[in-house]
Amino acid sequence: MNTKGYDVAVIGAGIIGLSTAYYLKKHQPQLSVCLTDPVQPMSFTSAQSGENYRNWWPHPVMTQFTDHSIDLMEDLAGDIGTQINMTRRGYVLCTRSANIESLLSELHYGYSESKRGSQPAIRVHEAPNSSYLPPDSEMWQQAPDGVDVLKSQKHIQQIFPTLSDQVNTVVHIRRAGAIDSHGMGQHMLRYFKEAGGVRIQSEVMSVTGTDSGFVLETKGAQNRILATQIVNAAGPYLNHIAEMFGETLPVSNVLQQKLAFEDTSQTVPRTLPFCIDLDAQQIDWTEDELASLQHSEEFHWLTETMPGAIHCRPEGGDHGNWVKLGWAFNDRGTSVDRNPELMDAFPEIVVRGAAQLQPALKTYYQQLPRSRRHYGGYYNMTEENWPLIGAMKTDGVFVAGAMSGFGTMAACGAGDLCARTLLNLPLPHYAPALSPARYGNAGLMKELAALSQKGIL
Ligand SMILES: Cc1cc2nc3c(=O)[nH]c(=O)nc-3n(C[C@H](O)[C@H](O)[C@H](O)COP(=O)(O)OP(=O)(O)OC[C@H]3O[C@@H](n4cnc5c(N)ncnc54)[C@H](O)[C@@H]3O)c2cc1C
Numbered sequence: 001m002n003t004k005g006y007d008v009a010v011i012g013a014g015i016i017g018l019s020t021a022y023y024l025k026k027h028q029p030q031l032s033v034c035l036t037d038p039v040q041p042m043s044f045t046s047a048q049s050g051e052n053y054r055n056w057w058p059h060p061v062m063t064q065f066t067d068h069s070i071d072l073m074e075d076l077a078g079d080i081g082t083q084i085n086m087t088r089r090g091y092v093l094c095t096r097s098a099n100i101e102s103l104l105s106e107l108h109y110g111y112s113e114s115k116r117g118s119q120p121a122i123r124v125h126e127a128p129n130s131s132y133l134p135p136d137s138e139m140w141q142q143a144p145d146g147v148d149v150l151k152s153q154k155h156i157q158q159i160f161p162t163l164s165d166q167v168n169t170v171v172h173i174r175r176a177g178a179i180d181s182h183g184m185g186q187h188m189l190r191y192f193k194e195a196g197g198v199r200i201q202s203e204v205m206s207v208t209g210t211d212s213g214f215v216l217e218t219k220g221a222q223n224r225i226l227a228t229q230i231v232n233a234a235g236p237y238l239n240h241i242a243e244m245f246g247e248t249l250p251v252s253n254v255l256q257q258k259l260a261f262e263d264t265s266q267t268v269p270r271t272l273p274f275c276i277d278l279d280a281q282q283i284d285w286t287e288d289e290l291a292s293l294q295h296s297e298e299f300h301w302l303t304e305t306m307p308g309a310i311h312c313r314p315e316g317g318d319h320g321n322w323v324k325l326g327w328a329f330n331d332r333g334t335s336v337d338r339n340p341e342l343m344d345a346f347p348e349i350v351v352r353g354a355a356q357l358q359p360a361l362k363t364y365y366q367q368l369p370r371s372r373r374h375y376g377g378y379y380n381m382t383e384e385n386w387p388l389i390g391a392m393k394t395d396g397v398f399v400a401g402a403m404s405g406f407g408t409m410a411a412c413g414a415g416d417l418c419a420r421t422l423l424n425l426p427l428p429h430y431a432p433a434l435s436p437a438r439y440g441n442a443g444l445m446k447e448l449a450a451l452s453q454k455g456i457l
Contacts, residue, residue, distance in 0.1 A: 002223050004198075006032045008422065009216055009227035011204050011241055013037035014046040015185050016400050016407055017233035019415025022188035025195040027419050034225060035192065036218070038203035042185040044338070045235045046407070048377030050258060050326055052274050052313070053409030054091045054176035056147075058106055058453040060113035061430045062386065066406070067114065068428065069413030073179060076187065076412070077140065084184045087317075088140035088177035089273035092160065094357055096279055098151070098168040103278075106453065107147060107171065121146035128155040135273050138318065140177060148172040162269060164357055176274065178313070181408040188415075200225065207244040213396060229396045229422060236336040236378040238388075238401040245394040249436065251402045252333030253378040257346045260315050260324040261372035267360035268323045274313040276457065277357040280305050284352050284362075302349065309457055310353040312361075322371075325350045328379070328405060328456055342376050379404045384445075385454040389417045390435025398422050399436065405457055 010021045013035050021035045035041075055070060057063045077086040095103070107122055125132050125148060132148050132155070150156050150170040157165060193199065202218035204225075213228040232241045236253045283302060285293060293303045307329055315322040327350050343349075347368055355361040381404035382388065388402040400418040403410060417434065420427055438444055 003226065004034070004223075005226035006034045006198070007227070008033045008229045008231060009214070009225050010035045010231040010233055011037075011216075012233035012235055012237070013041040013189075013199070014044055014233065014235045014407070015042060015049075015181055015411040016235065016403055016414055017231070018042070018185050018188045018192070019411040020231050020233055020400050020418045021192045021197055021415075023415040023419035024422065025192055025197055027423055027425060029195055031423075032196070032198075033192070034198040034200050034227070036200040036202050036204060036216070036225065038201060038219065041189055041199075042182055045377040045380070046181065046185065048258070048375055049181050049408040050324060051178050051181050051408055052091075052176070053179055054173055056091060056093075056173040056176065057110050057455045058451050059448070059455075060110060061433050062455060063110050063114060064428070064430055065413050065417075065434060066410055067175070068416075069410045070175060072412035072416060073184070073409075074140070076184060080183075080187050083180070083187055085180040086140050086177065087138040087179075088143040088175070089135035089138055089271065090143065091173040091176040092273045092275045093171040093173065093278050094163060094167045094275060095169050096166045100149070100151075100169050100171075103169075103171065104149070111147070122149065123147065124149045125151060125155065127152045128158060132159075134159050135172075136271060138177070138271075143177070144174045146174055148174065160272070160275075162267070162272065162358055162360055163275070164359055167357070172273070178274070179408065181411070184411070204241065204244075207241075209394070229398065231418060231422065232392065232397065232399045233401060233418075235401060235403075236380045238380055238399065242392065242399070245392065245397055247393055249388060249392075249399065249402070250382055250439070251380055251388070253336050253380050254330055254333055255340050255376055256326070256328045256330060256379050256405065257342055257350075257374065257376035258324060258326045259347045259350050259372065259374050260322055261364075262369045263314070263321050263323045264369045265360070265363045266321070267363060268312065268314050268358060270314050270318045270320070272312075272314055274311060275357060276309055276311045277354070278308045280308050281310075281353065281356050282306070283349065284355060299345070302345075306353065310350065310357070311457060312354045312358055325354045326457075327353055334378075336378060340376055340378070342374060347372070347374050379456075384448040384451075385456055386438070386448070387414060387434055388436050389414050390421050390431065390437065392436060406455075
């Protein structure tokens with residue numbers, strides 16, 4: 001039996017636990033910190049991330065939080081450069097609608113309290129013009145800030161010729177792109193270890209409170225960890241850990257899937273930004289397929305209107321030849337399995353759905369390339385799709401979780417915020433809104449319940 005004492009024990013070595021451990025050591029190098037997880041760092045949910053980031057949200061609190069996280073990622077990109085391979089071609093939101101009043105007012109509200117100098121511009125382009133900067137370069141340093149709204153079909157087809165010619169409006173979010181989250185996690189782990197942090201490969205089985213802190217029993221009882229404070233960063237197992245303190249957090253786990261494959265027919269230009277189809281749709285089935293689905297109890301739902309937000313982007317950089325598709329249409333909470341069972345039909349469903357925006361993808365109906373990867377993981381999330389970062393009810397215990405489909409882009413911001421809370425350092429003004437304490441703020445919860453969008457992608 002190995003018993004060791006630490007100031008802080010971080011439970012979970014996904015991107016959120018790693019980031020919290022990293023910022024604890026950054027802010028207070030003398031602090032003794034251990035990071036415990038039974039599996040390899042970044043190997044559970046964090047291994048499934050699409051590695052996309054954006055500062056586009058329906059509420060200013062989430063915009064400010066992710067803007068700060070992107071600031072921190074830029075600092076990292078400045079320090080370690082290629083290791084995190086941060087690119088920025090933006091997010092391209094597409095709709096067939098020409099009337100975008102409500103979309104514009106959502107954009108204005110989302111960016112209304114931006115603290116990045118002046119409020120980012122929302123530039124509306126009614127006709128083709130040279131003031132719009134196309135996303136030719138992937139370099140984040142060269143990308144403009146703000147949002148461009150393209151309202152001319154001709155302009156849209158000039159810039160994005162593979163998009164459906166039915167698209168009438170494109171909203172181009174500029175502070176958005178992709179990042180190598182594994183490079184980021186590896187850097188954080190290396191820094192943490194070099195700063196004296198200790199990684200323990202064990203599963204925490206129980207926690208007991210003592211006068212001076214906590215005793216954590218681990219599986220096989222090879223390690224007993226004594227800690228003054230604890231961070232719960234257990235991802236989809238957030239509530240499993242919370243229950244060890246007799247607490248329940250308002251989170252559920254929803255399985256979401258992705259498909260990546262070799263774009264053998266070169267349907268998607270390598271310079272295409274991350275594209276999102278905002279419109280709800282009927283999936284493009286043939287008449288025979290439709291008839292058979294309509295008679296199926298299990299799959300009838302696939303003949304009904306499906307939600308928008310299907311997305312597509314090239315994968316592997318300008319010289320790669322893969323594409324990645326995703327569609328977070330599932331909204332049912334489930335129990336967690338280390339090896340979740342995926343839906344066999346998902347690849348065909350997502351290709352059909354994505355082809356409504358990128359018609360060239362139709363070439364893959366019923367004949368996806370052999371080189372492909374169908375994968376998935378859990379969005380551990382609250383009803384309002386905001387994270388939980390801050391003190392739990394039990395004194396000395398903190399949570400950094402409920403990171404849904406934004407944990408990669410928000411990792412730096414979440415780790416920094418959790419570390420600051422634990423260390424009693426100055427906090428950003430939005431900290432209470434992201435902490436479990438927000439459930440005591442009836443006005444905020446009412447406002448969140450009334451939002452028509454939750455920012456789920
Ligand atoms: C399909 C998919 C696509 C996504 N795409 C994006 C994207 O494009 N951009 C983005 O920003 N985000 C994306 N996300 C979200 C992002 O991946 C997650 O929010 C993030 O990885 C969550 O990290 P985590 O550290 O909280 O959880 P995890 O990575 O799951 O880490 C939690 C860790 O806790 C450990 N643990 C659990 N129980 C115990 C215990 N008892 N003792 C010790 N350790 C324990 C687990 O083993 C695990 O390693 C996506 C998610 C999915 C599923």
